[in-house]
Amino acid sequence: KAGVTQTPRYLIKTRGQQVTLSCSPISGHRSVSWYQQTPGQGLQFLFEYFSETQRNKGNFPGRFSGRQFSNSRSEMNVSTLELGDSALYLCASSRRGGEDYGYTFGSGTRLTVV
Amino acid sequence: GNSVTQMEGPVTLSEEAFLTINCTYTATGYPSLFWYVQYPGEGLQLLLKATKADDKGSNKGFEATYRKETTSFHLEKGSVQVSDSAVYFCAFDYKLSFGAGTTVTVRA
Numbered sequence: 057k058a059g060v061t062q063t064p065r066y067l068i069k070t071r072g073q074q075v076t077l078s079c080s081p082i083s084g085h086r087s088v089s090w091y092q093q094t095p096g097q098g099l100q101f102l103f104e105y106f107s108e109t110q111r112n113k114g115n116f117p118g119r120f121s122g123r124q125f126s127n128s129r130s131e132m133n134v135s136t137l138e139l140g141d142s143a144l145y146l147c148a149s150s151r152r153g154g155e156d157y158g159y160t161f162g163s164g165t166r167l168t169v170v
Numbered sequence: 171g172n173s174v175t176q177m178e179g180p181v182t183l184s185e186e187a188f189l190t191i192n193c194t195y196t197a198t199g200y201p202s203l204f205w206y207v208q209y210p211g212e213g214l215q216l217l218l219k220a221t222k223a224d225d226k227g228s229n230k231g232f233e234a235t236y237r238k239e240t241t242s243f244h245l246e247k248g249s250v251q252v253s254d255s256a257v258y259f260c261a262f263d264y265k266l267s268f269g270a271g272t273t274v275t276v277r278a
Contacts, residue, residue, distance in 0.1 A: 099268040161213035
C-alpha cells in the first residue's frame, strides 16, 4: 500500500513569504501529526489532527497552522517566514493516534528560507 | 512534565560490536514506547515498540524492553552492521515526544 506522501520534497522561500505543505496519509489512517526537524532543536511536535479536528498542539507561534480535510489529507501553513523556519518538516500518520500501531512517517519537505 | 531523555551521541562502532542506546522517560501513567530510525536522507521509520510494562519489542536484530521500575526503554543489538548506521530516536506516545536522537556510525 502507498506510504505517507509529502509534497513538495524541497522548497525555497524568501523571508516574509508564506508556504503551504501537504501530507497525504496512508489510506485508512485518520490521525496526522506534523513535526519540525532541525539540527539544533531535534524533532519538535507541531500539531496533530484527527478527523478534521486539531487534537494536540506543540509550542509554536501562531504563524504555524494546519488543517485536515475529510479525506484525512492535511496541510500545514507557515506565514511570514523567518530564516529560523528553515527545517525538514515531517508528517506522520496513524490509525487513531499511534499508541497501538506506531506512526508512519513521510520523507519530509525540506524548507529553506533565504 | 512528560519527556524523553536518550543517550547523546555520536556513537561510532566497528562491525559486529554490541550496541546499546539508553532511553529514559518521564510521564504520568504508562505510555507506549517506541524506537524510530532515520537513515540518511529519509524520514523516520518505526523500528520497534512496546505498549506495556515488561513487553519486549524486537525487529531487525534490535531489542528493547519496557522497564516500568526504571522508566527505561534501552535499545540493544548484539552485532551491528554498516547498514545500521543511522540516527535512532526514542519516543513515547504523549504528542509522540521524541528524544534528541543518537547518531550511530558503524565502520567496516
